[in-house]
Amino acid sequence: MNLRFTYAKSAFIIILISIFSSYVAFSNNLSNEKGSSSLKGKIIENQSNKPLEFATISIYSSDSSKLVKGTISNKRGDFLLEKLSAGSYYFKVEYMGYITYSSKMLDIKNGESKILTNPVKLKIDTKNISEVKVEGNREFSKVELGKTVYNVSKSPVADGGTINEVLNTLPKLSVDAEGAIQFRGSSNVKILIDGKISGLLGINPAEVLNGMSAHDVDRIEVISTSSAKYDATGAGGIINIIMKKDRIKGFNGSVAATVGTKDKKSGGISGNYRTGKVNFFGSYNYKDDWAGRDYHVQREIKKEGVHTLLLENADVDFGNRYHIGKLGWDYLINDNNTLTFSAKYQDVLQNWNGSYDYTRANVLSSAMPIVDYRTSAVDLDMNSWVYNASYIHKFAKKGETLSIDLAYTDNAADNAGNYAEYLNIQNFAQDEILEPTANISNLYSDFYKTTRKEAVAQVDYELPVGDKGKFQTGYLYRNNEIDYKVGSVVYDFNYEENIHGLYAMYSDSKGKFAYELGLRAEYSDINTNKEFKDDYLDLFPSIHLSYQISDKKQWQLAYSRMIYRPNSGMLNPFQNLRDPENQRLGSQDMDAYYNHNAEMSMSFDREKASYKTTLYVNYYKNLINQYRFIDDDNRSIVQFGNFDSKFFSALELEGSTKLNKWWSLSGYVAGIYEETKPGEGYKFGTRDMWEVEGKVTSIMNFKKWFKLQASFRYQSEILVAQGKYQNLYYVDLGLSRKVLKGRGSLSFTANDIFNTFRFKIHTSDPEFYNKEIKYRETQIAKLSFRYFFGKRYRILRANPKKSGMRHSENDI
Structure with missing residues (x-):
């Protein structure tokens, strides 16, 4: 069995290397087909003239309005669009909270390194700005096709509780005598983190979730009738825990x-x-x-x-x-x-x-x-x-x-x-x-x-x-x-x-x-x-x-x-x-069972x-x-x-x-x-x-x-x-x-x-x-x-x- 497992690990490494190598080769082939022209410029804020990092720049063909290429600006506000073919283009600049900028037509010659003489200035979009806060204002629950999504990020329990404690506040979910999460009374529940099987949960997810902070959870998806996309194991349903993701610069x-x-x-x-x-x-x-x-x-x-x-009294202390x-x-x-x-x-x-x-x-x-x-x-x-x-x-x-x-x-x-x-x-x-x-x-x-x-x-x-x-x-x-x-x-x-x-x-x-x-x-x-x-x-x-x-x-x-x-x-x-x-006591006389939901x-x-x-x-x-x-x-x-x-x-x-x-x-x-x-x-x-x-x-x-x-x-x-x-x-x-x-x-x-x-x-x-x-x-x-x-x-x-x-x- 260990030999089989070694083969499995080797196969995964080979798969990853093959995919990455294929991607590099594919990218190189594409590069050879692209032109040798480029466009360089700078993005700044209109009032302060400070550079804007992570602005999105998209360049389009003037003839078909088809997206040709895109990039983002660096911390100095600079951007560079390379390997462009000769032709007529226009570009757009987008940044959250600012009005989208659309340029005039630009003619780029073959082999030309075109540089914008003036920086692009973005104006604040006062109509679309919401609060200067991270928290949104989502409803507690939302019904989607095949699942119910619960927004638990602003729950008072989430601030100081564990994931198990937050799950226990949701409809249809409960905790059994051993502390395991149940859905509609069944402990045969598959628990995912960000839609994936997590090895961190091990063979006793209840103990692990009871130690993980609920503050890191953004929302909970409860799936009673699983789609074919998910592993078929988990007869009682699926609980998908979506974690918060910090993408702020x-x-x-x-x-x-x-x-x-x-x-x-x-x-x-x-x-x-x-x-x-x-x-x-x-x-x-x-x-x-x-x-x-x-x-x-x-x-x-x-x-x-x-x-x-028989009368038994058990006094047990459990340390974790x-x-x-x-x-x-x-x-x-x-x-x-x-x-x-x-x-x-x-x-x-x-x-x-x-x-x-x-x-x-x-x-x-x-x-x-x-x-x-x-x-x-x-x-x-x-x-x-x-x-x-x-x-x-x-x-x-x-x-x-x-x-x-x-x-x-x-x-x-x-x-x-x-x-x-x-x-x-x-x-x-x-x-x-x-x-x-x-x-x-x-x-x-x-x-x-x-x-x-x-x-x-x-x-x-x-x-x-x-x-x-x-x-x-x-x-x-x-x-x-x-x-x-x-x-x-x-x-x-x-x-x-x-x-x-x-x-x-x-x-x-x-x-x-x-x-x-x-x-x-x-x-x-x-x-x-x-x-x-x-x-x-x-x-x-x-x-x-x-x-x-x-x-x-x-x-x-x-x-x-x-x-x-x-x-x-x-x-x-x-x-x-x-x-x-x-x-x-385990038994060797057992078969899998099936259920219809x-x-x-x-x-x-x-x-x-x-x-x-x-x-x-x-x-x-x-x-x-x-x-x-x-x-x-x-x-x-x-x-x-x-x-x-x-x-x-x-x-x-x-x-x-x-x-x-x-x-x-x-x-x-x-x-x-x-x-x-x-x-x-x-x-x-x-x-x-x-x-x-x-x-x-x-x-x-x-x-x-x-x-x-x-x-x-x-x-x-x-x-x-x-x-x-x-x-x-x-x-x-x-x-x-x-x-x-x-x-x-x-x-x-x-x-x-x-x-x-x-x-x-x-x-x-x-x-x-x-x-x-x-x-x-x-x-x-x-x-x-x-x-x-x-x-x-x-x-x-x-x-x-x-x-x-x-x-x-x-x-x-």
């Missing part, structure tokens, strides 16, 4: 620090330096966080005529300390070609320190219960490198683009555990048991090493067709290899996944009707060293239709087919020994309100689902297996309104019906349930004082395969204020202010009844301060203008 950035309850602290710094054709960027973040993850278990077991009772650094640069080769390189490093140290007491009793016996006690200290030390390279080429035809993305991830983690058991301790006082080593019944430890290597190569091509049509195609290759080294060949586990994907899409609009049709073909193979091997060749169609009934009313219909393949966690037979009474919606816009109603249906065939059983040692084992099917449907209402200039409300409510059929081989049968969930968010903006956000979520009882989650509700608050004349911000967040966020789950089959309450620490308060430096607050915002250029400074 000069140097700018921010520094931040956060302190929270129960010894929580974090900080970070980010910077961006833009000069000429090069943009440098970097960031560093640190976090030191301790949180409680306690739980209580009550379990009754009825097997072979024996009726036993990490350092994340990133460096990168963008290079504008010329008007049509851009290269980007970046490297990220992450160093993580996690600690699970737990104490567990078990009370066991035979319900049918009068004997005294047996009381055991156990401690565990599990440490994870992980470091990872993520390397990214991308290339964008813009063709002469407006909108025609080619992009190539390469990524390589290298993760390594050491996992070490130390355990102590004190058995049958009811005859001793607790202080006698915990201190003298003579009372320790058993001492043992375990150690295993995890490595993960992932390589991704992606090529996308986009071609405009006609007035509004667009054709897209592309190819994706991903190799993912995960190794668990326990120290014994018997227990070592190796997992490797290879995916090849090819897609084609076409979209267009005719009058009020718009559509997008796509088809994706994927071949994947998965194999382990535990005699698991499976491969899949599948087609995944997608359809998105919309009809603009009026300016204020839109109808949409969407369908997609997706797949969810067994991952390493589902297949890995290795057991963690933190809590022997509650184990997770269909969604129909109507969206309405009013003067002060907008709302959307959606009917959603999701059908899963051969569903991979976890279930619980009791083994021969009366331990609870949670395992994954294939169920027959699952049907999930929802009628949703989502809306937002602006009550006045300073107060806005947004909300979401859904009525849900779901049915799960496990099929043969299980000790439990078909279950169904009607459910209700909803969320309301209020934002009050007192401009001279602060911005306040309050969010309330309610969830009724929800179905699981062998039981149900009890209902839950909670309230979160966020408060932010600008300070230091807008260069600083203070924010305060208080999550679960009434401490009601409790997960209570009941499961059973004929052999057991299990009730578990998880007390994951959610009542947390944090205070954050952020300071902005550089030119961030000294630029002008203007209404966008159309440009004949195919490439500009905004592409960096």
